[in-house]
Amino acid sequence: MLDSAEAQPTDHREEKRRRILRAAIDEFSRRGYFSARMADVAKAASVADGTLYLYFEGKEHLLISVFDDVLSRAIDRARVEIAGVGSPLEKLRIVVRLHLETLATDRALAHVLQIETRHSRRFMNLLTRGRFGEYLDLLRALIAEGQERGEIRRGVSAGFATDSVCGARGEGGRSWLLADEPGDLTRFHAPLMDLLSAGMVVRRA
Amino acid sequence: MLDSAEAQPTDHREEKRRRILRAAIDEFSRRGYFSARMADVAKAASVADGTLYLYFEGKEHLLISVFDDVLSRAIDRARVEIAGVGSPLEKLRIVVRLHLETLATDRALAHVLQIETRHSRRFMNLLTRGRFGEYLDLLRALIAEGQERGEIRRGVSAGFATDSVCGARGEGGRSWLLADEPGDLTRFHAPLMDLLSAGMVVRRA
Amino acid sequence: MLDSAEAQPTDHREEKRRRILRAAIDEFSRRGYFSARMADVAKAASVADGTLYLYFEGKEHLLISVFDDVLSRAIDRARVEIAGVGSPLEKLRIVVRLHLETLATDRALAHVLQIETRHSRRFMNLLTRGRFGEYLDLLRALIAEGQERGEIRRGVSAGFATDSVCGARGEGGRSWLLADEPGDLTRFHAPLMDLLSAGMVVRRA
Amino acid sequence: MLDSAEAQPTDHREEKRRRILRAAIDEFSRRGYFSARMADVAKAASVADGTLYLYFEGKEHLLISVFDDVLSRAIDRARVEIAGVGSPLEKLRIVVRLHLETLATDRALAHVLQIETRHSRRFMNLLTRGRFGEYLDLLRALIAEGQERGEIRRGVSAGFATDSVCGARGEGGRSWLLADEPGDLTRFHAPLMDLLSAGMVVRRA
DNA sequence: AATGAATGAGTATTCATTCAT
């Protein structure tokens, strides 16, 4: 009883928070972070300008929140999906696929993640702490695990391979974002994994 | 006689243009494109605010000019260095090395190229025409050539491979840029080429 | 109840709008339109700089609004005062008197109307649509009516007489300057001298 | 010999001065005084920007010079043409005709004189000293003379009639606006209406 | 909690003027 009495406003609050994040993604994607106006985000979220500041500390925090929110859920889903999988390389494959699927499903989100979060050094540093760091840790762990189990070549440092995975995926995403006729992002999945695997996989004599 | 008479002002002008570009790179790198102020660029270049507009049309054009200027010289150097080389894969290796060396030499420049030029769709389109397009063409040509000569697997499309090269290199550069203790960027060269080559090279049975 | 609840903000808003217009009249009069600064208008109106733009689109629109606002009220007053009057000439006399009284009451306003609204051809065109056009129509109608009733000489066209009354042609050519098909200015010479001479020349018996 | 030796540069100088004035008239007319750029005046006059300042003290002085130059020649011509005429009213008629002819011949000049010289109170004061004052004196003298000889009604003050003729009072108060001791504008109402009515009212036999 | 009117700091750009050549 108490719960439901409190659940209502909380749900309401959470729903409004999500609406604002959604509006932020759309506006940041459409106009770019710096050109997007808080007033437009508010309008798109159907709230008053001032309300944004009851949910987020300011514009910058709103962008960080988009990033964190998406990665939060990405990590959760990834952990669930790779739970029963044995091969680290296969796990890696799954994580990359999930990532591409998320981007493919929500082009505006992809744009914000790929482009708009790259602005200032300070900003990137803010990002690296928080969920993004966790995500990188996950990838690094998978690669390290793969190396320990002999599935991935040791010549490649885990950090470097992580960067390559993110980078290749990122640039593919960027091309896809900027292309006039985007097509399906997930079609990059196979060749991307193929390409990277080829470099990482231990080649059995 | 005529030369020296005309050379002075031209040299003077060119020298000032370079000073402004240099200042722009530094300021855009330090504060980010949007946060950088034209007044600071002017001060860093030791010219009056108004002088910037005698050399560049505006802030946006200044950023584009940085990009174009760097790529102009990158392309020229690349063409010279790969002139006598036979193997396309080797040529690719050289181009990537040159690129990394340029970024490694000038961290501020690297930052501007990797981060600050990624802002808006419109901006990217501006960039793609001009020298950047030429650069991509060069890479694509090398990959296609490699495929014709059987050095590079045909399964990988030239466009996709180009993206991967740029992306992996980009993300490596980005990590390096954002790392607290950067180390030497060129140490990425060997593993990067190794990684990519492994994915691209025709594996002889 | 409802009224008073809504009346407050509306009144408040209207009061602020008037305060800004008043400040604009004073500043435009004191320094001239181009030399007047929006910041000074804001200060004189006791509002923040940005507030000006919540009430008017920009500096130019502020000037047009001064003009329109004054003419709006001039037309209303004129219509009331000439309502019961029979003679068109008498009506004309009243309108001119009202106009002069308004100018006489508010010297700053007079200055803005007489001088500062005369800047560019484009600006005059903006002005001619809107309330100014209505005002001219009123004058033209009165003169035409006077001519029909034989109170005003037919030799003078309604348009020309209108211009003479409100002085557009007083100095010999403002209207001519702004007209789309100027024709020959000297053709105004005869009727203008006729008109003025008649008033100056001693009427013999 | 000496004369011709010195005449050349002097003529040359005078010719350049005239070219600049001409360019100023055209540019001020085309874009308005405030929007016209000195650089454009220079270009239109085929001289360097800096050269303008060898002939005129600055932008404002350039505008005043246009005014003064035109009036100088207007006064000279007027004096010549009215030399042998007996009737002051006829003289007045001639002066007005000359004035209108000048404006009619050069529309750009007319625009500058009618519109662009009306900007600030300070500016008008600058103008009133100099040749413009002389011009007004001439008109006043003619009217006074006409009144003495019984050609012009005495009810109209010389000053007021002068203003009416050159239109300063045409719209109801420009002169009043710029006068140092304005008095009451409404006192102009009766004589103004009298003046204009006389021209418009049907004179009953 | 929500609103949205008001705030005012912040900045790219222009252009009259100068002065070294």
Next chain:
DNA sequence: CATGAATGAATACTCATTCAT
């Protein structure tokens, strides 16, 4: 005398943020 590259003061307008209601 003439040039025109360089100067730098000056300002309209935007928009993130606040706070009285």
